[in-house]
Amino acid sequence: MLLLLLLTSAFVLVPWTGAGRIIGGREVKPNSRPYMAYLKIQNGPATSTCGGFLIRPDAVLSAAHCVDKKGKGRITVILGAHNVHGRERSQQKIQVTQWVIHPKYSRDGFKNDIVLLKLKPKARINRNVQIISIPRRMERVTVGAKCKAAGWGWTSVTGNRTNVMREVELKVQNGTICELIFQKYQRQSMICVGDESGKKASYKGDSGGPLVCKQKAHGIVSHGRTRNLFPEVYTRISYFEPWIREQLKKFALQELPDSSSSD
Template identity: 70%
Template sequence: MLLLLLLTSAFALLPWAGAGRIIGGREAKRHSRPYMAYLIIQHGSENSTCGGFLIRPDTVLSAAHCADKKGIVNITVILGAHNINDQEQSQQRVLAKDWVIHPNYSPVGFKNDIMLVKLKRKAKINKYVRLISIPRRMGLVRKGAACEVAGWGMTSVTGHKTNVLREVALKVQNEAICQHLFHNYQRQSMICVGDASNKKATYHGDSGGPLVCNRKAYGIVSHGQKRRLFPEVSTRILFFEPWIRKQLKRFALQEVPGSPSFD
């Protein structure tokens, strides 16, 4: 998942697409995060992976940079997984019918790094696969808030991978830290998070997963620094709520009992 190290002068940005990891975290309790999604993005003859999360029975939220590639053939979404390399009976594998990247997404600074994926069929909601709510209106997350991120990304900067879902606790940081280190940091649409002790972070492959605070998805794992683990940046979901609603209507989804998405 995201990166952590002491603040110094030179740095380079690196998106977490592909084989990602959680650094300094722990294996999640099996199926304790039933909203988690594993995305396999096929572009040309190659595949990459990202995280995501289920906000409607047929809609997954993820990061735009995960699908910002030429020649994408399809996106496969796996729900209900713990060990992504096992054929678990709990897993549901669904092809994407459509996906939409925010029209103002920019790889320079990862501005508006958000994407919605429409599934070809609705997920079967059960104890292994469930929705997670996203905040609206006054649902702000502030400095010091205790949050968590989960994913199947790398577990160390040396490239060790995990097959099982891992999780890590991260705090919302003072935005001045990210403004100092990220030239394109935008306070309205981004959240500055991390663990200043430099022992916990998200990393490659955790992109697109949710930043969960108080049981709601407040952010989307977006980007960090190439040579440091602290701080890291998540997309602020609340800022994009109007756009999300517009896309849900475009997907012909209706807010009906049994499929809550917003609190």
């Protein structure tokens, strides 16, 4: 019956992407998610926001669709934040010197929706700013696992906004559910996630933020549908682990004396 309801609504709803919100969640204790990053993306007069997370002092992971239309725009990463519109001593504001979008990324179905951002200077690791581990290549989160997604943004479908970080618990779903709804869904590189009641979700504004399962970032908020909150699609980080490691090595080489920078 659930699959029938999903199918009947699949053709009238369009995917959402972008800045994201947490719906049906709760405010977290300030600085209790020290790996979280808030991205301010400026391209001319336009400014957008997304989530992200710190995986090394000089590197943040996020969703490619957050930055794919920004050209040579400016990206500022804010770490150690709880209220992103407040002046908090815990905050570190760092410029992104370059970003690397996965070479096979496509907005058509949001395939390979992942980007790595290089920070300079490096983040200062302390109580309020810390890195989070990512899974290895063959490490997969299991169906039924309860994970958490955090972010800033709208708290309802009517557009109520919040300046403080909120978090929601979501369950990893069988990929068949997402295959029925999203024609371009790929089991290897995507995770099907959601709350069957449709009352809890990440949404516009949370894009790029992590899906944390057992203290590891297993997914990246990618896309869903405008009206229905269930199911949602996250980028599967373990699938991209070799690519991530390769880019991190390049970042490290750029820090060596007399080494040239490359995009």
